[in-house]
Amino acid sequence: MxxxxxxxxxxxxxxxxxxxxxxxxxxxxxxxxxxxxxxxxxxxxxxxxxxxxxxxxxxxxxxxxxxxxxxxxxxxxxxxxxxxxxxxxxxxxxxxxxxxxxxxxxxxxxxxxxxxxxxxxxxxxxxxxxxxxxxxxxxxxxxxxxxxxxxxxxxxxxxxxxxxxxxxxxxxxxxxxxxxxxxxxxxxxxxxxxxxDQAGGNASQANSKLSGCSAPAKKMFTFMNDTPGGNEGIHLNVITNSTGMSVRDVLTGADELLGQGLIYTTVDDETWAILEY
Incomplete structure (x- = not known):
């Protein structure tokens, strides 16, 4: 990669x-x-x-x-x-x-x-x-x-x-x-x-950013991190159906994680993947 x-x-x-x-x-x-x-x-x-x-x-x-x-x-x-x-x-x-x-x-x-x-x-x-x-x-x-x-x-x-x-x-x-x-x-x-960053500093940076996120954002990130999505990422519907989160909470969490640079959109605005550090 x-x-x-x-x-x-x-x-x-x-x-x-x-x-x-x-x-x-x-x-x-x-x-x-x-x-x-x-x-x-x-x-x-x-x-x-x-x-x-x-x-x-x-x-x-x-x-x-x-x-x-x-x-x-x-x-x-x-x-x-x-x-x-x-x-x-x-x-x-x-x-x-x-x-x-x-x-x-x-x-x-x-x-x-x-x-x-x-x-x-x-x-x-x-x-x-x-x-x-x-x-x-x-x-x-x-x-x-x-x-x-x-x-x-x-x-x-x-x-x-x-x-x-x-x-x-x-x-x-x-x-x-x-x-x-x-x-x-x-x-x-x-x-x-x-x-x-071969010293692992980027991973620490990711953890630091996540610690300041809201509960919905952390829940969404944890699910995505534990669910391989490939290059195409994970769609909004998959996240809501698997986690029980509301669409609003997922969209809010996604905006927060995007702003922190922890995830990125892939094939459309409602499909995301984790930025790998």
Whole structure:
């Protein structure tokens, strides 16, 4: 299982992420459960930590093609930025973010099918982390799946170091590797895709995040952790039927676990898998 930037490849390797917040590749749903046919496969998805300058400089061979950064295809991205402007509307919220390397707009759609959803508020000059997909409709922007406030200022520094580390991997090869991107040996990168915390620090980080979660989120996470779901993950109906949790509790727990980076969506917005540390 490949990993880079501290995120294992199927980790946030959810299917796509268009502006509607669902994970779709190229604006059409990909990889439905048990489905066949062409299109981008689940294994082609990955999450890469980037800076806004890298987003703005990303190459697009033609409209609708995969973006490339450092010559490598980019599907989903994560970055940290400071809020410069907030434009809330009835069904969407648009933020202009600045990370010191550039500025870009981030758009997140509010799910109108969930009446309990409230339009989130973000303070100007606050820091947020984005998980989403790069878009070029009309102008280049990011369609966000998750927007999470940054409470620890060290996360900003950590992210910039992480983005630089992954950039060096793609441009210089893995640390200690003998054959560039395919090097092995004592490299911190594994499976040609990134780096992995071999000391087990990531597992401790997962436990620390889970300890601050609500009871429904912990119950959902425990069930998913004990139930192999494969790359396609576990659907909402399976979780409710197996645990006795209500649909509302599962959706609330899922939002919480997504925000903590403990799970990710796979074939649709109601199918999740655990981020493997």
């Amino acid at each position: 490949s990993a880079y930037g501290g995120y294992s490849k199927p980790a946030y390797g959810a299917q796509g992420g268009d502006d509607s917040g669902g994970f779709f590749a190229g604006g059409s749903q990909q990889g439905s459960q048990g489905g066949g046919g062409g299109g981008k496969s689940y294994q082609d998805e990955s999450l890469r930590p980037v800076t806004i300058k890298q987003i703005l400089d990303a190459e697009e061979a033609y409209a609708g093609a995969d973006f490339k950064i450092d010559g490598s295809p980019v599907t989903q991205i994560t970055f940290v930025g400071q809020v410069r402007n907030v434009n809330p509307q009835q069904t969407t919220i648009t933020l202009k973010l600045d990370d010191g390397t550039g500025q870009i707009e981030v758009k997140k759609w509010i799910d109108g099918d969930r009446p309990d959803d409230a339009l989130p508020t973000y303070e100007v000059d606050s820091q947020v982390r984005i998980w989403g997909r790069l878009k070029s409709f009309n102008k280049r922007h990011v369609g966000a799946h998750v927007i999470r406030p940054v409470s620890d200022p060290n996360e900003v520094n950590y992210h910039l170091l992480e983005a630089a580390y992954v950039h060096l991997y793609f441009t210089k090869g893995p640390l200690g590797g003998a054959n560039g991107a395919n090097g092995e040996g004592d490299s911190m990168f594994v499976d040609g895709g990134g780096y992995n």
